[in-house]
Amino acid sequence: MIKKTDLLTIDELSESDIFSILKKAMLLTNKDWQIEGNPLVANLFFEDSTRTHYSFSSAENSLGLKILEFNAGVSSVNKGESLYDTCKTFESIGAKALVIRHKKNEYYKELEGINIPIINAGDGTGNHPTQCLLDLLTIYQEFGSFKGLNVLIVGDISHSRVAHSDLKALTMLGATVKYSGPKQYCDDLDRYVELDEGIKAADVVMLLRIQYERDEKLKDLLPEEYLAKYGLTIERYNMMKGKAIIMHPAPVNRGVEIDSSLVEAPKSRIFKQMENGVQVRKAVLIRSLCK
Ligand code: CP
Numbered sequence: 001m002i003k004k005t006d007l008l009t010i011d012e013l014s015e016s017d018i019f020s021i022l023k024k025a026m027l028l029t030n031k032d033w034q035i036e037g038n039p040l041v042a043n044l045f046f047e048d049s050t051r052t053h054y055s056f057s058s059a060e061n062s063l064g065l066k067i068l069e070f071n072a073g074v075s076s077v078n079k080g081e082s083l084y085d086t087c088k089t090f091e092s093i094g095a096k097a098l099v100i101r102h103k104k105n106e107y108y109k110e111l112e113g114i115n116i117p118i119i120n121a122g123d124g125t126g127n128h129p130t131q132c133l134l135d136l137l138t139i140y141q142e143f144g145s146f147k148g149l150n151v152l153i154v155g156d157i158s159h160s161r162v163a164h165s166d167l168k169a170l171t172m173l174g175a176t177v178k179y180s181g182p183k184q185y186c187d188d189l190d191r192y193v194e195l196d197e198g199i200k201a202a203d204v205v206m207l208l209r210i211q212y213e214r215d216e217k218l219k220d221l222l223p224e225e226y227l228a229k230y231g232l233t234i235e236r237y238n239m240m241k242g243k244a245i246i247m248h249p250a251p252v253n254r255g256v257e258i259d260s261s262l263v264e265a266p267k268s269r270i271f272k273q274m275e276n277g278v279q280v281r282k283a284v285l286i287r288s289l290c291k
Contacts, residue, residue, distance in 0.1 A: 005097075005117035005287070005288045006117055007118075007119045007130070007284055007288065008120045008127065009120065009126075009127040009129055010129045010132045010133075010165045010168055010169045011168055013169075018136065018169065018173070021280065021283045022133070022283075024282075025133070025276070025279040025283040026141075028279050028282045033062075033063060035290060038065060039066070039097070040065070040066045040068060040096055041095060041098075041099065041285070041289075042068040042070055042090040042097075042098050042099070043056055043057060043068070043070060043099045044070045045072070045101045046072045049121065051249075051274055052128075052130065052277070055274065055277040056099050056285075058281075059278050059279075060285065062282060065285070068095060070086075070090070082110075083104075083107060083111070084110050084114075087114050087118075088113065088114065091114055091115060095116060096116055097117040097118075097289055098116060098118050099121050100119070101122045101123075102124070103123075104123065104124055105123055105126040106124075107123050107124075108123065119285070125158070125164070126164065127161050127164065127165050128162050130277070130281055130284055131161075131165065131277075132162070133280045134280040134281075135166055135206070135247060136166075136169060136173070137280055138245075138247060138269050139247075141272075141276075142243075146170060148175070149170075149175040149176070149204065150201050150203050151175050151177045151204040152177075152178050152179075152198040152199065152201070152202035153208065154195065154207050154208065154230065154257070155182075155210065156181065156182070156208050157179050157186050158186065159211040159215065160208050160211070163179075166206070177191060178192070179192050179193070180192065180193055180194065180230070182229075182230055195230060199232075200241070202241070203241065203243070203244050203245070204245055205240060205246050206246075206247045207232055207247070207252075207257045207258050208249070209248070209252065210226065210253060210256060210257065223256045227255060227257070231256060231257045231259065232262055233259050237265065237267070244267060245267050245268070246262065246265070246268045248263075248270045250273070252270065
């Protein structure tokens with residue numbers, strides 16, 4: 001049973017819930033906000049992360065929360081403790097919410113008996129709801145609406161929890177989502193378009209990293225071959241519409257899915273997405289912790 005204070009997948013949020021989080025995030029950009037009582041929050045990252053982990057830490061610090069930073073590598077996970085027992089332990093020692101990233105898809109289905117809010121910071125290839133919300137905020141700030149926008153997602157879609165979450169939300173909000181990149185890593189060929197055609201029509205070109213850690217076979221692709229065939233080269237950048245933007249959830253494989261010189265090009269919003277991540281995560285923590 002999903003608690004109202006959880007955020008496990010983007011599907012749980014209605015259009016009005018999404019706009020309420022985006023508006024709160026925008027308000028928090030210019031407003032100091034403290035959560036009363038400074039509750040303890042545990043960040044449980046069982047899988048590597050830089051942006052999500054530390055933007056949650058940054059958001060928690062700025063809301064005045066006390067933080068328990070869990071390091072799975074030196075924990076009793078190494079003695080065989082289950083995910084459920086680890087979470088129940090943090091609940092027992094005073095955490096008032098859990099932020100969890102785990103490589104197992106839908107890990108949260110094992111956590112039915114946890115009575116404090118769970119915020120999903122990414123599960124395997126399944127869901128990444130806070131990344132989705134920060135992507136939505138970045139697009140909304142740029143275009144003021146989602147209706148009628150063309151979003152092209154390029155790259156390793158089948159392994160991407162970002163693509164899976166963004167597709168659901170963007171479609172619900174009225175955008176059209178197309179896919180491009182290697183066909184063998186596209187899990188919905190009905191959405192597939194040739195890259196140059198897709199780039200010319202897109203308002204948002206969202207690039208995805210090749211997830212070498214999820215598929216050994218991907219290591220056979222040479223970076224320069226990948227860039228020429230499926231990546232955003234300078235030539236393709238020049239085909240983009242005047243007001244179109246580049247997004248990428250990062251980490252970026254520079255010179256593979258994007259020419260390194262384009263990561264900070266005028267059309268790139270890659271670092272803006274990271275800034276927005278802190279505000280969105282503040283809004284999500286407030287939703288989970290404040291009545
Ligand atoms: N975008 C994202 O989830 O990055 P991290 O894996 O570094 O958290």
